[in-house]
Amino acid sequence: MHFGHAAWMRQQGKWRELMVVSFKRLAKRLACATALAGLAMTTMAAAADIKIGIVAPMTGQLASEGQDMENAVKMAIDAVNAKGGVNGDRITTTTADDACDPQQAVTAGSKLVSEGVTAIVGGYCSGAVLPTLKIYGDAGIPFVIIGANSTKLVAANQGNAFLANSTGDMQATTAVELFKKNGYKKIAVVDEGDAYSSDLAKLTAEAFKSAGGEIAAKETTTAGEQDYSAVVTKIKSSGADAVFWTAYHAGGALLTKQLRQAGFQGGIVLGDGNNSPEYLEIAGSAGEGVYLLSPPTVDLLSGAADFKAKYKETYSRDAGAYAALSHDVGDLIVDAITRAKSADQKAIIEALKASDFKGLAGEIKFTDKNTLQTSNFRPVIAKGGKWVAVE
Amino acid sequence: MTLDLLIQQLVNGLIVGSFYALIALGYSMVFGVIKLLNFAHGDIYMNGAFVGLIVFSFVGIWVGNGWLGVVCALLMSMLVVGLLGVVIERFAYRPMRNAPRLSILITALGASMVLNGTALALTGGRHYAFNTDLGFAGVDISTVHITYTQMVLVAASIALMAGMQAFVSRTMYGKAMRAVSIDMGASRLMGIDVDRVIALTFFMGSALAAGGGVMAGAYYGSVHFFMGFIMGLKAFTAAVIGGIGSVPGAMLGGLLLGLLEAFGSSLPFVGSEWRDVFVFGTLILFLVFKPTGLLGRSVVERV
Numbered sequence: 001m002h003f004g005h006a007a008w009m010r011q012q013g014k015w016r017e018l019m020v021v022s023f024k025r026l027a028k029r030l031a032c033a034t035a036l037a038g039l040a041m042t043t044m045a046a047a048a049d050i051k052i053g054i055v056a057p058m059t060g061q062l063a064s065e066g067q068d069m070e071n072a073v074k075m076a077i078d079a080v081n082a083k084g085g086v087n088g089d090r091i092t093t094t095t096a097d098d099a100c101d102p103q104q105a106v107t108a109g110s111k112l113v114s115e116g117v118t119a120i121v122g123g124y125c126s127g128a129v130l131p132t133l134k135i136y137g138d139a140g141i142p143f144v145i146i147g148a149n150s151t152k153l154v155a156a157n158q159g160n161a162f163l164a165n166s167t168g169d170m171q172a173t174t175a176v177e178l179f180k181k182n183g184y185k186k187i188a189v190v191d192e193g194d195a196y197s198s199d200l201a202k203l204t205a206e207a208f209k210s211a212g213g214e215i216a217a218k219e220t221t222t223a224g225e226q227d228y229s230a231v232v233t234k235i236k237s238s239g240a241d242a243v244f245w246t247a248y249h250a251g252g253a254l255l256t257k258q259l260r261q262a263g264f265q266g267g268i269v270l271g272d273g274n275n276s277p278e279y280l281e282i283a284g285s286a287g288e289g290v291y292l293l294s295p296p297t298v299d300l301l302s303g304a305a306d307f308k309a310k311y312k313e314t315y316s317r318d319a320g321a322y323a324a325l326s327h328d329v330g331d332l333i334v335d336a337i338t339r340a341k342s343a344d345q346k347a348i349i350e351a352l353k354a355s356d357f358k359g360l361a362g363e364i365k366f367t368d369k370n371t372l373q374t375s376n377f378r379p380v381i382a383k384g385g386k387w388v389a390v391e
Numbered sequence: 392m393t394l395d396l397l398i399q400q401l402v403n404g405l406i407v408g409s410f411y412a413l414i415a416l417g418y419s420m421v422f423g424v425i426k427l428l429n430f431a432h433g434d435i436y437m438n439g440a441f442v443g444l445i446v447f448s449f450v451g452i453w454v455g456n457g458w459l460g461v462v463c464a465l466l467m468s469m470l471v472v473g474l475l476g477v478v479i480e481r482f483a484y485r486p487m488r489n490a491p492r493l494s495i496l497i498t499a500l501g502a503s504m505v506l507n508g509t510a511l512a513l514t515g516g517r518h519y520a521f522n523t524d525l526g527f528a529g530v531d532i533s534t535v536h537i538t539y540t541q542m543v544l545v546a547a548s549i550a551l552m553a554g555m556q557a558f559v560s561r562t563m564y565g566k567a568m569r570a571v572s573i574d575m576g577a578s579r580l581m582g583i584d585v586d587r588v589i590a591l592t593f594f595m596g597s598a599l600a601a602g603g604g605v606m607a608g609a610y611y612g613s614v615h616f617f618m619g620f621i622m623g624l625k626a627f628t629a630a631v632i633g634g635i636g637s638v639p640g641a642m643l644g645g646l647l648l649g650l651l652e653a654f655g656s657s658l659p660f661v662g663s664e665w666r667d668v669f670v671f672g673t674l675i676l677f678l679v680f681k682p683t684g685l686l687g688r689s690v691v692e693r694v
Contacts, residue, residue: 193664220664224621226611227410229403230656231663237396250518250615257612261527263536281520282613 050091050343052077052333053117055108055132056146057124058097065124068320069146070095073121075314076330086337098132100125109135117141118343119336121329124322126150126196133161142336142348144329147295147322149272150199154369160345162352162370164329165295168196170375171272172203174293175244176211178379178390182267182291186216188240190231190255192247193220200246200271216240221251228258235264242267249274253282260286267291272377275321280385292387293377296361297321300378300389304360325376328359395534400653406541406610408649409548413603414626415633415641416552417596420559423572423636424592426492427484430499432600433623434506435476437616439601440608441510443468444521447609456524458543465605469598476597477590485586503623510616518615521608544606551602552642555595559638568592572636628674634687643685648673 054073056066077091085091094115096108109132112120120136123129124147136143137158145153149165166174179187187208191201198220205215216238219231232255235243243259243266245252252274259268269291270279280287298304298311298319307327311319333348335357340347357364365373380387414436421429447456447464454460483502487495529538559565567588570578579585607622608614625648633644648670655661655669677684 219662222621222664222667224617226607226613226618226622227403227407229407230400230653230666233396233399233403233653234657234663236399237393250613253518254611254613261538263527278518278520281522282518284520284522284612 050086050089050337051115051117052091052093053112053115053120053122053141054093054095055098055105055112055120055122056095057100057128058095060099060101062100062124065147065320065322066097066100068323069122069124069326071315072311072319072323072326073330075311076327076334080331080334086334087341089343091334098123098125098128100128102128102131105129105132106135108132113139113141118345119143119333119348121326121333122146123148126153129153130156133157136160140345140349142333142345142352144333144352146326146329150196151203152195152199154371157370159370160349162366163372164325164332164364166372166375166377168200169203169207170372171200171293171377172207174375174377174379175204175269175271176207176213178269178291178293179208179213179242179244180211182242184213184242184267186214186238186240186242188217188219188235188238188243189215190219190221190235190243190245190247192223192251194223194247196273197247197271201244204244204246221247221255223247223251225251226254228255229262231255232258232262232264235259236262240266242269244269244271245274246271247273249276249279250282253279253287256283256290257286269293275387280382280387283382287382287385290382291390292380292382294380294387295321296324296376296378297387298324298360299387300380301360307360324359324361328357328361328364331359332357332364396657398532398535400657401650402535402537402541404650404653405545405646406649407652408646409545410603410607410622410645411625411629411648412552412642412645413548413599413606414622415629415645416555416638417600418626418630419633419635419637419641420568420592420596422630423638424568424589425484425488425575427495427499428627429596430496430623431479431483431502431506432596432626433619433621434503434510435472435479435597435619436600436604436607436622436626437510437614437619438475438506439468439472439597439604440521440614440618441514441519441604442471442601443605443608444519444614447521447523447605456522458525461523461525461605461609464609465602468601468605472601472604473594473598476593476600479597480590480593485589507616507619514616516616518613521612521614523609523612525609540610544610547606548603551599552638555599556638556642558595564588564591625670628670631674631677631682631684634684637684637686637688640684640686647685 054070056069057063058066074093077093081090096112098105098108105128119142121144123145126148129148133156137160143161145163147165149167151168189201189205191197217235221231245255252270256268272293272295274292275294298308301324304324308319336348336351340351355364362376367373379390381390418432421427443464446467447460450463451460479502483498487498525540527538529536567583571585571588575585629644629648630641632647633640651669652666656663656666
């Protein structure tokens, strides 16, 4: 795969060369015209622009989340520009679509680098963000990751990337706290076998065992499957007090329903991938009383009412799960550029390291590994077909 | 394994198995008549579930979300999707009937992608809730809880399959179907309208798949565009185990596969992630050692 990729990059290089040559020719022909136009433009271009790249899934199955991220970041930047920009410079944005696909993410990342962006924000799927870390790292571009939260990202980071969302081990910690608070002693952990959910399942099982808990069962289901009856039967006979489902909402809703249908009375706790209105719709009455470890969504944040209303007014749609955090990251990067007092990328990275930022979704302060100091996952509970905060 | 666990897994296996059997039946019938592995069959099942959901949400206004609504959705979906099967056969498979076997196989894959892609485009990849008021009421046998819905579901699919078997073995059209499956050319010479018989086979096979789709949708409470993929693979496996081309074989294969899954994943030291390994491992074993399946007869290739 690596060889194929290298060949593909070389091919891209050839095309780029060809394009550069033809553009040079074109440029020569247009030189006179440009010179004349340039005279008129000089006065307008006096204030330099700072360009920020947004990388998000704009197509594919997670396009809706990507759209939210782009909208919310742009909203933050527009507000800054309306107040006169940062250090007297205007900020522009450019969006690259990674489609949550590793290959397309590499293309999108290379595009942003060749456009000469000062900093990059975004990233929803860990799988798509992972291969781009090297590209941005080699180019030394500051990169603030909004949604992706696999612990693999921390290991692959070259020091220029920052995770504004809590990582899997933080979620595991939050989960164990919730189990203890509810008095659960034996937990069944169920995942779907993919990188995200098996990672979270493993981390949680380890954290719970070292906190004195017992793992009654550890099961893996197939994504896209409808029937969970065999797993449900095993969970029931294992005598677990509660089930922790670490994968996504589609399977989570079916598992919840089938657990309750089989008469399982214990607690059900879901990982952050289940924060979707579809979960509540499909699980229906079986979903009542189920816990979810949620990212900071606008509905859970007391100070986000204005943002929620303004978002709806500007884009005529509801702010999704990651809109508030995306807006914060937009503000955070502006804050870092302001404190760096220049558009120098090294200075911005240093400024990000020293961040002490308070946004809609909470506090952003980084550890020496560039991850959040305090977890931003909040336990919520389903009541009357809605997620409400647990205190 | 305790007795309760045993009974519970038996119930689980019977329910899943009856779905597999319904879908496998369509696979088997189509293969029996025109020797085509209809890879679009799983997607027809998915389309059936969607048509059922649409009908259900309309009729639900008048007849409620209970049994009557589900039965209406079931019948309408079977009719509509049965006709869809006929259309697919007419435009995708009939022009290829005299082409090499591989071409028609590839056409079937294409038809599957068209159905799948259309559903993705129309639904945006969303999971839709199929909320019925069927409830969890039922009978308890020691700790095992069996809902009335589960009982009706198994009974309904057995009734559908029995009806199908009676149709194939007792009626004139069934006789014609069997004749075409043995020798298409000779059947034509005997005055059988082969095109009509094949269209009928597709109608019935697709209607059964649609019935399975609506039942699964209503039972699990969720419908999405990719649900046909895994079901298609499992039904194919069930058809091979039972003997592809054989109607009772498909039923037997489906039920056996359901039981195999349920018990395979509750063996000690074997996790549920091994469930599909059991299924497809069994498929490989059958393909290697008994490709005709349990009840199939060997097909002699005529040159």
